Amino acid sequence: MSYRQGRFWQPDVTVATVVERDGRLLMVEEKAHGRLVLNQPAGHLEPDESLFQAAVREALEESGWDIRxxxxxxxxxxxxxxxxxxxxxxxxxxxxxxxxxAHHPGRPLDEGIVRALWLAPEELQARASQHRSPLVWETVADYLAGRRQPLDLLRQVP
Incomplete structure (x- = not known):
């Protein structure tokens, strides 16, 4: 067990999905800490959901897209x-x-999300100063490099 400053320490567990269509990547513009930033559809894992469920849910809530x-x-x-x-x-x-x-254009997006947009990788890279964190480009770079692992690498144990 790790303690930091006299209290239990626990990292934020998040999910993100790189979604590609016709060579463009699904991104969201969102307001965070007073800035307009870019991120993949991403968010926190919620109690009693799998990582897979969280990724699909966050994509829908933040972009209005059902994904697989x-x-x-x-x-x-x-x-x-x-x-x-x-x-x-x-x-x-x-x-x-x-x-x-499938896209649901009339669906309200999560609070703080301004819009969903499709960007070419070079457009996203050119806007690096707007990335919410370094994780945005790291995941895209791995995706573009062909890094893929089977989904069954992750398992939820009942």
């Missing part, structure tokens, strides 16, 4: 920098590849 997961890209560990306004946070991100299935 096709592969596991990897697990990424990252610590945000502390600021005067907030302490450092520790993230463990599980990233997936997916394909779009």
């Amino acid at each position: 997961l096709t592969a596991f890209l990897g697990a990424y560990q990252w610590t945000s920098e502390a600021t005067a306004a907030r302490p450092a946070r520790h993230y463990l991100r599980f990233a997936f590849a997916g394909e779009p299935v």
Whole structure:
């Protein structure tokens, strides 16, 4: 058991999905800490859901797209920098590849999400200063490099 500053320490477990259509990647613009940033459809794992369920749910809630997961890209560990306004946070991100299935354009998006958009990888890379975290490009770079693992690499044990 790890303790930090006299309390139990636990990282934020998140999921993200790289979704490609016609050479473009599904991204979301969102407001975070007073900035407009870019991210994959991503979010926190909720109690009693699998990593797969969380990834599909977050894609729908943040982009209005139903997706089908096709592969596991990897697990990424990252610590945000502390600021005067907030302490450092520790993230463990599980990233997936997916394909779009159906769009629900009238569906309201999660709070803070401005819009979903499709960007070519070079457009996303050119906007690196707007990435929510370094995890955005790391997962895309792995996807573009062909990194894929079977989904059954991850298992939820009852």
